[in-house]
Amino acid sequence: MSDLTIHFLKPGDWAETIHIHLWDTAPRHEFTAWPGWKMTAEEDGWYAITLPGIESARLVINDAHGHQTSDLARRGSGWLTADGRWFDEKPDIKAPPPPHRAGPSSGPGRTPSIEETIGPVEARKDFRAETIYFMLTARWYDGDPSNNFFCRDRMRFDGSGKAIDPHWRGDFKGLIERLDYIRDLGFTAIWITPPVENRSGLDYHGYHAYDWTRIDPRLESPDATYQDLIDAAHEKGIKIIQDVVVNHSCQYGIRGKVWIDHLPIKYFVPQGSQQGQVNHGPYQGNLGNYAWPNRDDIDNPVAPDWYKERHNRDPEGKEPLVDPKTGETVPKEGYNPGRFFGVDANELDPEWYHQEGFISGGDWESQHPLQHKHLAGDCIDLATRRQNVKDYIIGSINRYLDMGVDALRIDTVKHVERDNLLEYVNAWKAHKPGLFVFGENLVKGYGWGDLGGGDNGPSPIRPWWYTRLGHDPQDPNSGGDSGFPQLDFGLFSTFRDNLSRGSFGGVGTVLNMDWIYGNATELVTFLQNHDVGPDNDFRFRFKGDQWMAAAAYNLLWTVRGIPCLYYGEEIEFMKGAPQDVIGNDDTLESTGRAYFGDHLTDEAIGNTQSHPLYQHIKRLNMIRRSVPALQKAGMSNLNEWGGGMGFVRDLNDGESYAVVGLAIGGDQQVTVGGVRNGLYRDCVTGGEIGVGDGTISFHVKGNSAGIWVLDGPGKIGEDGMYLR
Ligand SMILES: [Ca+2]
Ligand SMILES: [Ca+2]
Structure with missing residues (x-):
């Protein structure tokens, strides 16, 4: 009995992860799980594997990234080229060069590349040529377990009580390693959640900023910084969209700028416990930040002296500390949790924060409270009209634009008055001419405001208002295009009643209102995202049948607007799950924000890429890239x-x-x-x-x-x- 050695010459446009998938082997019957066994690189672009005790087999060679040979069969060792030719001895052929960047743009069965259709990143001036893949970076693909981090809240434990599935898990290293996946799927831009340094009990999503000038270390690795991500994406023809929060900071203030009064969390002792007894995953002894030797949560140089004095020492949180506000001494069992985790809205620094308290029920459809009150205990409303706030946020983001960030997505738009927010948007556009900036103005309904359509809210808090410059809430044409398009929540909201029920009924009604927007062809369209889905409650991952999703993508990829896919939609990932935690005990793995990386491993990726919706979206991207009218026309x-x-x-x-x-x-x-x-x-x-x-x-x-x-x-x- 002899061994079968297969050599394979990798085409230039295949990934370097060459696998061999086998079945019907002889003399004994074996088959592998897709994508099969990994082959080893030899010289001149050849890969090889030896299969002991096997004389013949049927096989497919693939790169686990969407390229593969047809079904082949072989008896005895041989050398194979990608077009299916076998040689009994090593032929005098070397690896073909990588695919050239010009040539025929289309043809049956051929994938026209990003560069062939819409050009390299630096040549693409009109963002409407792009399609967007949106991810929570911390939940996508883990390339460096050493930067993983468990938030205090919503920690998941396995049956033996061990903490698993860290909230901060995916990172830039993983994203860089899997850029080819996004490129193969055909997306030309990636929207990442805010990468700046965050701080809160549940901050993996990036919307609780603590320092706009620094990238969160839980996303970076020494060989995979934010700059490395931007550069690697550009090399693959992919743009980076940075998510930016202007409206609020976290509940700790801003590093180096403003302090929000509270006690160090390492001194918190819950009712019924005592100091040193906390047993909560990696948080042992106390709930202070376990990744820092001082077990403090923040390192704010503008904190008062009594706080800074305690910052660098006493990681056990045992030395008595007098709360300067009440004169009581901590650690003390059950002492007011609000002094550790809460915010006193009456004592915020007016140079940085609004002074009008927290949003409550009736405020949500009323412009002034919506824009001047705090969104939540971990979202403290910034005084966005003050020059010091503008200078800080605008200047911080300018640095990322200088690093090569291609576009910005602005969070919580309706919570900042339009003309005030446009000061920020226009400053960034002035800093980087041609910059594309779009916003999130969440509305569940048409969003026509004072124009009717059953809307309870006024126009000045609705998406169309931000795309315009006029000041008449009943007349969009009272002003021109603001140059600040929005995510298309109006179109999305109708999907509850049509696409989710297998119909387009009513889509025409909303598209016929396109005139209200400054430029409807720049709206960013979507079926769902990290906050919403098109169900009755607007809060679950798309629940409809696969064919409904396919028809939804046909619509989004051919009507006006820039399509945006939320990570995992391509395989119906977490179908029907709540987009965010709902129940008090929910952890992320039961939500639409579950970790995706298990579908991106070398072993799993071939299966992921064979999903019918993956192939469907890939082809829609290919078609849209090849037809400028689909990208830009009304x-x-x-x-x-x-x-x-x-x-x-x-x-x-x-x-x-x-x-x-x-x-x-x-x-x-x-x-x-x-x-x-x-x-x-x-x-x-x-x-x-x-x-x-x-x-x-x-x-x-x-x-x-x-x-x-x-x-x-x-x-x-x-x-x-x-x-x-
Ligand atoms: Ca990681
Ligand atoms: Ca605000």
Whole structure:
């Protein structure tokens, strides 16, 4: 019996993780789990593996990142090239060079690259060419366990009482290692949650900023800094969108700038306990930050002397400390938790914070309290009109723009008055001309404000208001485009009543209101995100059938706006789970914010990439990249009838011109009148139609799309379960 040695010449555009998947081996029957066994690199681009005691096998060689050979068979050792040719002896061929960056932009079965379609990062000036992959960095892929960190709150324990699944887990090193995954899926921009240093009992998401000038060390590694991430993404043709909070800081103040009074957490002793008895995962003895030798939570140089005196010593929290506010001495069992974890809204520094207390029930639809009260105990409302606040936040973010950050996403937009927030946005645009900045103005409904549509709130807290410059709440045209587009919560909100029920009914109504926005083609569209999903309560990961999601992506990738996918949607990750913790005992693994990295390991990634929605989204990205009208044009000739839709995307009077038909549930015949005459080609089926009388009519299969482009490129990509 002899051994079978397989050599394989890796094509230049394959990843370096070459695997061999085997089945029907002889003489004994064996098969591997996809993607199979890892092959070892040899010289000149060859990879090899020896299979002891095997004489023949059927096999597929793959890179675990979406490239693979066809099904092959081999008896006896041999040398194989990616086109399926076998050689009994090593042929005189070397690895082909990496794919060149020019050439044919499309063709059946071929993936036109980012560079071939929309160009390298530095050449892409119009952000509407991009599509966005959004992730909570700390929950995506862990490349460096040494920076992992457990938050105090919502800690998860296994059956033996061991803390598992640290909140801060994914990091820049992991993201850099898996940039090829995002590139293969076809996204050209990544929106990461705020990377600046955070502080709170549950701060893994980045929205509780403590120091805007520093990147949180729980995301970085010595060989994977924020700068390394930006540079690596750009090399892959991918832009970085930084999430920025302007509205609030964490409850500890801002390092080096402002202090919010409280006692060091290491002196907190819960009722019924005593100092030194805390047993909470890595928090042993007390609840102070276990990663720091002094067990303090903050290191604010503007803290008062009594706090700083205790900062550097007494990590056990045992030495008596007098609370200067009450004269009582800690540690003391059950002593007012508010003195450790809370904020006294009456004693905040007015140079940095608003002085109007916390938001309560009736404030949510009322402009002034919404914009001047604190959002939550760990979100303290900054005095955003003050020059010192502006200087600090604008200056801090300018540094990241200088490092190469390509776009900004602004959090909690409706909590800052528009003209005030535009001071920040415009300062960043002045610092980096051409910068794309979009905002999050969360609304559950059309969001038409004073224009009606059943809206309880006024226009000045609604998305359209921030995209405009006028001051008449009943007239969007009282002012032009502010240049500050928003996430499209209006369109999203209708999905509760249509896409989630297998229909497009009502999508036409909201798209016909596009005129209210400064520029609707710059809105960022989505099916769901870390806060919301399109269900009755707007708080779960998409629960609908897979075909409904496929039809949703057909819609988002062909209507106006920039599509944004929330991590994991490509495999229906955590389908139906709450987007955030709901119950008092919930931990992250039961929510939509669960750790994704288990689907990105060398062993699992091949399976992840074979998901029908992964392949579907990959092809939609490929098609959108190849058709400028889908990226940038407005919509016209819109007709929506529940089971289907037809519309035109016309960029610059025919420069790029597409007629789109969508079908959800069953097949549809789509007829669109008033179109240009000429030869149309469908990017989905490759069909051709000559139009001479201004009307085009075509058949669309259920949950597929017709994307008929005038003088178009023809079929792009391969048919899948939905696009066909
Ligand atoms: Ca990590
Ligand atoms: Ca505010």
